[in-house]
Amino acid sequence: MDMQPPPFAAATATPAPAPALPIYRRLAEHYLSAIQSGTLAPGDRMPSVRDLMRQHHVSLSTALQTLRHLEEGGWLEARPRSGYFVRQPRRAAIRPVGEPNVLAPLDPAQYVGIHEQVSDFIARRQLQAPAIDLSGMSCAPELYAVEALKNAAIRALREQPSLLTSPMPINGNVTFRQVVARRALNAGIRIGADDVVVTHGCIEALNLALRAVAQAGDTIAVESPTYFGLLQTLESLGMRALEIPTSPQTGISIEALELAIQTYGNIKAVVVVPTLQNPLGCIMPDSHKERLVALCERCAVPLIEDDAYSELADGDVAPSAAKVWDRSGNVIYCASLNKVLAPGMRLGWMTSGKWHERVKMLKFAYTRANEEWTQITAANYMGSPAYDRHLRRLRGNLKEQREQMAEAIAGYFPSETRLSVPDGGVGLWVELPRGLSSKAVFAAALDQGIGVSPGVIFSNSDRFDHYLRLCCGKPFTHELDQALRKLGGIVERLPG
Amino acid sequence: MDMQPPPFAAATATPAPAPALPIYRRLAEHYLSAIQSGTLAPGDRMPSVRDLMRQHHVSLSTALQTLRHLEEGGWLEARPRSGYFVRQPRRAAIRPVGEPNVLAPLDPAQYVGIHEQVSDFIARRQLQAPAIDLSGMSCAPELYAVEALKNAAIRALREQPSLLTSPMPINGNVTFRQVVARRALNAGIRIGADDVVVTHGCIEALNLALRAVAQAGDTIAVESPTYFGLLQTLESLGMRALEIPTSPQTGISIEALELAIQTYGNIKAVVVVPTLQNPLGCIMPDSHKERLVALCERCAVPLIEDDAYSELADGDVAPSAAKVWDRSGNVIYCASLNKVLAPGMRLGWMTSGKWHERVKMLKFAYTRANEEWTQITAANYMGSPAYDRHLRRLRGNLKEQREQMAEAIAGYFPSETRLSVPDGGVGLWVELPRGLSSKAVFAAALDQGIGVSPGVIFSNSDRFDHYLRLCCGKPFTHELDQALRKLGGIVERLPG
Ligand SMILES: Cc1ncc(COP(=O)(O)O)c(C=O)c1O
Ligand SMILES: Cc1ncc(COP(=O)(O)O)c(C=O)c1O
Numbered sequence: 001m002d003m004q005p006p007p008f009a010a011a012t013a014t015p016a017p018a019p020a021l022p023i024y025r026r027l028a029e030h031y032l033s034a035i036q037s038g039t040l041a042p043g044d045r046m047p048s049v050r051d052l053m054r055q056h057h058v059s060l061s062t063a064l065q066t067l068r069h070l071e072e073g074g075w076l077e078a079r080p081r082s083g084y085f086v087r088q089p090r091r092a093a094i095r096p097v098g099e100p101n102v103l104a105p106l107d108p109a110q111y112v113g114i115h116e117q118v119s120d121f122i123a124r125r126q127l128q129a130p131a132i133d134l135s136g137m138s139c140a141p142e143l144y145a146v147e148a149l150k151n152a153a154i155r156a157l158r159e160q161p162s163l164l165t166s167p168m169p170i171n172g173n174v175t176f177r178q179v180v181a182r183r184a185l186n187a188g189i190r191i192g193a194d195d196v197v198v199t200h201g202c203i204e205a206l207n208l209a210l211r212a213v214a215q216a217g218d219t220i221a222v223e224s225p226t227y228f229g230l231l232q233t234l235e236s237l238g239m240r241a242l243e244i245p246t247s248p249q250t251g252i253s254i255e256a257l258e259l260a261i262q263t264y265g266n267i268k269a270v271v272v273v274p275t276l277q278n279p280l281g282c283i284m285p286d287s288h289k290e291r292l293v294a295l296c297e298r299c300a301v302p303l304i305e306d307d308a309y310s311e312l313a314d315g316d317v318a319p320s321a322a323k324v325w326d327r328s329g330n331v332i333y334c335a336s337l338n339k340v341l342a343p344g345m346r347l348g349w350m351t352s353g354k355w356h357e358r359v360k361m362l363k364f365a366y367t368r369a370n371e372e373w374t375q376i377t378a379a380n381y382m383g384s385p386a387y388d389r390h391l392r393r394l395r396g397n398l399k400e401q402r403e404q405m406a407e408a409i410a411g412y413f414p415s416e417t418r419l420s421v422p423d424g425g426v427g428l429w430v431e432l433p434r435g436l437s438s439k440a441v442f443a444a445a446l447d448q449g450i451g452v453s454p455g456v457i458f459s460n461s462d463r464f465d466h467y468l469r470l471c472c473g474k475p476f477t478h479e480l481d482q483a484l485r486k487l488g489g490i491v492e493r494l495p496g
Numbered sequence: 497m498d499m500q501p502p503p504f505a506a507a508t509a510t511p512a513p514a515p516a517l518p519i520y521r522r523l524a525e526h527y528l529s530a531i532q533s534g535t536l537a538p539g540d541r542m543p544s545v546r547d548l549m550r551q552h553h554v555s556l557s558t559a560l561q562t563l564r565h566l567e568e569g570g571w572l573e574a575r576p577r578s579g580y581f582v583r584q585p586r587r588a589a590i591r592p593v594g595e596p597n598v599l600a601p602l603d604p605a606q607y608v609g610i611h612e613q614v615s616d617f618i619a620r621r622q623l624q625a626p627a628i629d630l631s632g633m634s635c636a637p638e639l640y641a642v643e644a645l646k647n648a649a650i651r652a653l654r655e656q657p658s659l660l661t662s663p664m665p666i667n668g669n670v671t672f673r674q675v676v677a678r679r680a681l682n683a684g685i686r687i688g689a690d691d692v693v694v695t696h697g698c699i700e701a702l703n704l705a706l707r708a709v710a711q712a713g714d715t716i717a718v719e720s721p722t723y724f725g726l727l728q729t730l731e732s733l734g735m736r737a738l739e740i741p742t743s744p745q746t747g748i749s750i751e752a753l754e755l756a757i758q759t760y761g762n763i764k765a766v767v768v769v770p771t772l773q774n775p776l777g778c779i780m781p782d783s784h785k786e787r788l789v790a791l792c793e794r795c796a797v798p799l800i801e802d803d804a805y806s807e808l809a810d811g812d813v814a815p816s817a818a819k820v821w822d823r824s825g826n827v828i829y830c831a832s833l834n835k836v837l838a839p840g841m842r843l844g845w846m847t848s849g850k851w852h853e854r855v856k857m858l859k860f861a862y863t864r865a866n867e868e869w870t871q872i873t874a875a876n877y878m879g880s881p882a883y884d885r886h887l888r889r890l891r892g893n894l895k896e897q898r899e900q901m902a903e904a905i906a907g908y909f910p911s912e913t914r915l916s917v918p919d920g921g922v923g924l925w926v927e928l929p930r931g932l933s934s935k936a937v938f939a940a941a942l943d944q945g946i947g948v949s950p951g952v953i954f955s956n957s958d959r960f961d962h963y964l965r966l967c968c969g970k971p972f973t974h975e976l977d978q979a980l981r982k983l984g985g986i987v988e989r990l991p992g
Contacts, residue, residue, distance in 0.1 A: 010562065119857065122666070136663065144661035150653050153869075157646050164649065164840045164873070165640035167632065169944075170618070200696060200863040207862050215734065218711050229861070236861040238711065344660045346867045361615065365725075365732040366703050367696040367863060371842045374867060377660070 015073040021393065023058055024065035028073075029396060031066070032403075035075055037085055042088040046076055073476065074407035090410035091403075096420040097280070097431045097467075098436035100224070100245035102253040106260060116230050118457050121442065130451035137278065137426050138343045139373040139473035143397055145390045149342055152380040156373060163376065168369040171360065172198030172349075173309065176375035179383050180335075180349050187310055188324035189333065195351045197363055198370045202308045202336035205350040206271070207233055208362050209332040212355040213302040214239055214268035221260055221270040221301075223252045224459035225429075227278040230306070241460055242267065248420050248429065251277055251284035254291050261299050269302045275319045276309035279293060279429045279458050279469040281422025283319055301331075301426070302355070308336040311391055314399055329353030337378060339426065340391065343458065344373045397475070398426060404476035405484065412488030434464045435479040435496040441468060444490045450483050517889065519554055520561035524569075525892060527562070528899075531571055531582055536717075538584040542572055569972065570903035586906035587899075592916040593776070593927045593963075596720070596741035598749040601754060614724050614953050617938065626947035628979040633774065633922050634839045635969035639893055641877065641886045645838055648876040652869060659872065664865040667856065668694030668845075674832075674870035675879050676845050684820035685829065691847045693859055694866045698804045698832035701846040702767070703729055704826040704858050708851040709798040710735060710764035715795075717756055717766040719748050721954035721963070723774040723827055726802070737956055738763065744916050744925065747773055747780035750787050757795050765798045771815045772805035775925045775954050775965040779815055789821040796826075798851070803834040807887055807960065809920035810895055825849030833874060835922065836887065841870045893971070894922060899974040901980065908984030922969040925951075928962045931992040935974025937964060940986045946979050953979060 021029075034040045047055065054061035067084050070076045076084040125135060157163060170179075177193035186189055199205040208227075214220060216238030222230060224243030234241045244260055245253045252272050261267050272292065274284040284292075296303040305322045313319050323333040332355060337347040347370070352359040363369075381387055405428060406421045418431035432441070438454035445452050455467025474480065498603060517525075530536045543551065548559035563580050566572045570582040596989060621631060653659060667673075673689035680687055695701040702725075710716060712734030718726060720739030728738050740756055741749045748768050757763050768788065770780040780788075792799040801818045811817050819829040833843040843866070848855040859865075877883055902917045914927035928937070934950035941948050951963025970976065 023963045126666070126724045138663045140656040141661040144658075146658050146661050149660045150657050153653055154650050157649055161646050162637040162640075162642050162840075164645045164838045165637040165642050170622070203861075204863045213734075218948075232857075232861045236707075236858055257798070342660045343663045344658075344868060346864065361728075362732055365728045366702045368842065371867070371870060372840060372870070380665070 005409070005473050009115045022397075024062045024069060027052070027062070027066045028056065028069045029400070031070060032073075032400065034073060040086050041240065042086050044086045045082075046070075046084040046086065048083050052347065068217070072478075072481075073404045074411070089407060091406045091419065091421065094406075094410045095418045097248040097418045097429060099247055099249075100253070102245040102256045104245070106242060106244070106256075112333060118232060120319065121454065121457060124443075124446060125451050128446055130446060131449035132473075132480060133451035134483070135451040135453045136471055137473065138339065138471075139394070139398070140340050140475060141343070143394055143473070143475075144342050145386065148386055148390075149377065149381055153373070153377040156376040156380060158326055160376070166372075168372050170364070170369055172196065172369055173372045173375035173379065175383075176379040177349075179379045183382065184321075184335075186318045187321040187481060189321055189351070191351050195356065197350050197352065197356075197359055198375060199334075199348040199350060199363065200367060200370060201332050201338055201346050201348040202306060203229055203233065203348070204336035204363075205336075205348045206230065206304065206306060207237070208359050208366070209302075209304045209334055209350065209352065209355070210234070210237060210239065210269065210271075211362050212332070212352065212358045213304075215266045215282065218268040219264060219266050221257060223272055223277060223280075223454065224461075225464045226271075227273065227306070228453075228457040231420060231458075231460060239268075243424050243461065246277070246280065246282075246452060248280045248282055250288055251280075251282050251349050252288075252292070254288060254295060256298075257292070258295055261295075261301060267301055269304055270296055271304040271306060271333060272322070273306045273308070274322045275307060275313060276422060276425035276427075278309070278456075279427055279453070279467075281420065281425055281427055281429055283313065284322070286320055289320065289322040290325045293322050293331060297326075297328055299332045303331045305331055305333045307333060308339055309425050311340045312398060312426065314395060315423075323351070326353060329355075332359070340394070341378060341382065341387075345378060347374055347378055395424070398424070398472065401474065401476050402428065405472045405480070407471065408476075408481055409470075409488070410482040412485045414488070414492050426471055428470045429474055430468045430470060432468065432491055433496050436491065436494055438465050438468055439491060440494055441487075445487055448486050448490070450487055452487070520565060521560065523548070523552060523554065523562040524565045527566060528569075528571060528896065534898075536582050538582050540582045540850055541578075542566075542580040542582065544579050563894070568909065568974070569900040570978070585899075585903060587902045587915065587917065590902075590906045591914045593744040593914045593925060595743055595745070596749070598741040598752045600741070602738060602740070602752075614728060617950065618951060620939075620942060621947050624942055625946035626744070626942060628828065628976060629947035630966045630970075630979075631686055631947040631949045633969065634835065634923060634967075635890070635894070636735045636971060637839070639890055639969070639971075640838050641882065644882055644886075645873065645877055649869070649873040652872040652876060656872070659869050662868075664819045664868050666860070666865055668692065668865055669871035669875065671879075672875040673845075675875045678688045680817075680831075680847070682814045683803065683817040685817055685847070687847050689883050691852065693848065693852075693855055694871060695830075695844040695846060695859065696863060697834055697842050697844040698802060698830050698864060699725055699729065699844070700859075700863065701735070701830035701832075701844045702726065702800065702802060704855050704862070705796065705798075705800045705830055705846065705848065705851070706730070706733055706735065706767075707858050708828070708854045709800075714764040715760060715762050717753060717763050719768055719773060719776075720957075721775055721960045722767075722949065723769065723802070724949075724953040727954075727956060735764075736918075739955060739957065742773070742776065742778075744776045744778055746784055747776075747778050748784075748788070750784060750791060753788070754791055754795075757797060763797055765800055766792055767800040767802060768818070769802045769804070770818045771803060771809060772918060772921035772923075774804070775917065775923055775949070775951075775963070777921055777923055777925055779809065779919060781817070782816055785816065785818040786821045789818050789827060793822075793824055793826045799827045801827055802827045803829060804835055805921050807836045808891060808894060809921065810891060811919075812888065819847070822849060825851075828855070833878075836882075836890070837874060837878065841873055841874060843870055891920065894920070894968065897970065897972050898924065898968040901966065901968045904972075904980040905966075905976055905984070908981045910984070910988050913987070922967055924966045924968055926966060928964065928987055929992050930962050932962050932987065932990055934961050934964055936990055937983075937986060939962065940990065944982050944986070946983055948983070 951960035
């Protein structure tokens with residue numbers, strides 16, 4: 001078989017595909033883009049096995065694999081004796097997730113034991129480890145650059161054998177901070193290595209940011225729904241969350257936020273995830289980011305930007321960070337490498353505007369500096385062109401998995417189910433028929449070996465109890481398809 | 497040269513010396529123990545070069561190196577034409593550090609910007625990196641098992657290539673927690689792997705412990721002087737330190753503590769370092785530990801035990817932890833591997849008695865789980881007999897370095913200087929003539945390329961301004977000897 005890139009690679013404008021992907025996957029991706037762009041419309045006939053072999057110089061088995069892969073993903077249907085045809089995607093018929101009522105009065109800001117709720121779900125999932133776990137937000141380990149990272153780590157140790165036994169530089173490894181600062185340019189952020197504080201994941205960055213600008217008893221405005229980890233952190237710091245209505249399409253309602261700031265005098269910070277919000281998956285339009293930054297500056301409320309996901313947005317141009325519009329240092333930007341580079345390295349970083357010195361002090365007083373070993377390993381790899389290739393591949397895989405899961409959900413879940421498929425990331429936010437309890441779905445699914453995140457943990461209220469968050473970080477397999485079929489059955493049968 | 501262990505190794509009861517130490521060092525250690533035990537008394541004549549060669553089957557150069565090494569350390573003096581004689585150690589003449597007045601009224605508990613003081617010293621030391629830095633508390637990297645750890649790390653990656661790219665187990669790696677629990681038996685602590693929470697160093701453990709039992713505004717009783725890192729942490733958490741008089745021989749005054757608890761109703765925790773207190777170096781007698789634990793239990797004040805150093809105590813039997821006397825779960829025990837295993841791995845752990853669940857929750861909300869990579873590497877190495885050999889060697893090296901530094905200080909510093917040489921650890925606490933400012937010594941020393949820790953940072957008061965803490969974690973060299981001579985000169989010349 002010809003190991004040169006087949007002609008379709010040259011014929012399209014997509015970047016050179018990563019060599020690790022087998023040919024049939026690359027060929028399937030080629031046709032998938034054609035379907036998604038409309039070049040191939042529902043009902044169109046796909047090239048035959050023979051056509052594929054001839055046009056792309058691939059073997060019979062590769063051609064067959066390509067067609068089956070697209071069929072399994074729900075993109076094609078086989079009609080007996082006439083070949084494969086592009087299907088009308090089922091998810092085209094599914095309605096998007098509903099919009100919040102931005103005029104409804106806000107909940108009194110208080111903490112209501114979100115910790116116990118979340119811990120309870122985590123503990124139950126641990127006791128009864130599900131065979132198919134869709135509750136987390138991390139990708140399958142094999143979607144990362146396993147070998148290259150391992151080799152970078154070993155190289156780091158070989159080159160500096162006393163890395164493990166030497167004290168660490170106090171603000172993190174300089175090379176790593178340089179690499180991070182350089183990459184931040186992708187999101188439009190211009191900083192130097194000295195502006196970066198390395199942290200144990202984005203979660204430590206969020207903690208430091210909150211502690212830098214607020215204290216126990218203070219109220220913090222957050223999106224609703226929001227990442228349960230943020231609610232836990234707020235609760236553990238004794239701070240109160242004020243949930244602001246958030247659109248599944250455009251993010252936090254800036255009008256509602258402004259009203260809240262005026263109404264409640266004591267809001268000490270706003271925390272948002274402008275890109276690929278967790279759990280909604282939405283990306284805030286640039287005009288909203290600009291208005292949000294301006295509002296916070298005008299009202300002298302620090303804005304904490306959580307950017308754990310932006311490198312996972314579809315396409316090759318990352319969305320801009322809200323930080324880009326920050327003129328006065330009022331935005332604290334927190335990022336993570338755990339979703340994009342490697343979940344096991346626990347690396348995050350932040351740049352803190354006018355709170356930089358205070359954040360450095362808090363970091364030192366809490367966990368000192370991060371290990372250098374992981375930082376040097378990350379810098380080795382992230383500084384090479386392989387990292388961009390990895391990111392493109394990861395985004396491609398996620399997109400495919402996401403579409404396939406959405407397709408399966410559209411096929412298996414009751415027709416009142418609503419779903420907006422996000423333009424990137426690892427999560428799907430599914431709106432179930434109102435009245436259905438995500439807690440009941442969680443329990444019934446767990447009994448059948450399936451882990452899900454119940455909507456109820458994404459708010460201090462019960463407002464999102466009829467939602468589920470499902471992870472699409474794992475390759476779409478027959479088992480996963482069957483798990484979604486079971487889950488659809490559970491949703492169907494549970495009393496509403 | 498005979499590479500078998502020379503006969504002196506078999507003739508003594510000391511454990512098999514680590515193979516990494518050159519023969520002359522092992523021979524020197526042999527004679528050093530004889531001097532320290534009194535078998536060789538001041539004034540006794542040492543065996544000649546020829547005697548050494550014959551008795552120990554060593555070469556001429558090894559015999560010469562042995563004698564010079566002991567001479568450089570201040571243990572022998574050469575008398576022209578008659579050979580080497582055991583010296584009266586100079587430090588025998590130096591008085592121990594003074595005792596505190598336990599009846600003096602306590603300072604009002606408040607925070608006075610210790611952060612800025614410490615940061616200022618750290619920043620100045622960073623700007624003007626000293627050639628000889630005695631200000632830290634870590635050992636030279638080469639005193640650790642550089643190669644063995646590096647190999648354990650590489651093995652971990654080879655055996656589990658996706659270690660870096662997989663999500664981490666939520667409470668830390670089980671094998672590591674098992675190893676840690678097993679080793680805790682050395683300090684008399686009986687726990688299982690499930691009782692252990694892995695942390696980013698002892699400093700994170702202290703933060704978690706404090707946050708578990710107290711909140712901003714609360715008062716915490718601490719030793720005086722105490723580790724400046726604890727004062728920083730308290731300040732960053734908005735807590736107040738109440739400094740309790742602490743004896744350089746026996747640790748915190750339990751009488752003064754009891755009085756303080758009765759007087760100030762609002763003491764929410766007591767933090768102590770019973771073994772090798774920082775900066776004093778003292779080890780609390782077991783009877784004191786028992787009384788302290790009982791007092792805290794009786795008064796329902798949680799006791800936080802900081803045990804960063806006990807594996808560095810001289811001898812092969814580790815002192816007991818105060819936790820040993822804990823019957824009700826009122827003691828939170830915090831430990832570190834950064835001083836004993838490897839400064840670059842940032843590993844610590846804790847066991848939290850009745851606050852275990854709360855600590856787990858706080859750890860999760862702050863930094864999630866630690867990376868598994870370091871934990872597996874540490875478990876690999878700590879589970880092997882090589883770790884005990886490393887610890888014995890490290891303790892031996894530290895003891896020698898400590899004695900040599902004490903000798904040099906006794907020789908070079910003005911005669912009013914006081915010093916208690918601790919029975920283990922990495923630090924020496926030097927009392928300068930009263931009226932001399934450690935801040936001035938710090939600045940003058942830095943100008944001459946020497947880093948020291950000024951006593952003033954170990955308290956929120958100025959009470960310890962006429963003290964210095966010097967690190968004895970680095971091998972004693974001619975440069976170090978000369979640096980101490982310079983430092984002695986600075987102390988001599990500064991106006992008191
Ligand atoms: C929105 C958001 N912020 C922060 C985090 C925590 O990131 P890290 O794993 O880097 O601590 C997550 C993880 O799921 C997240 O979804
Ligand atoms: C008494 C004491 N506790 C805690 C620490 C911090 O330990 P770690 O480096 O494990 O965070 C130190 C470090 O110097 C110390 O001396």
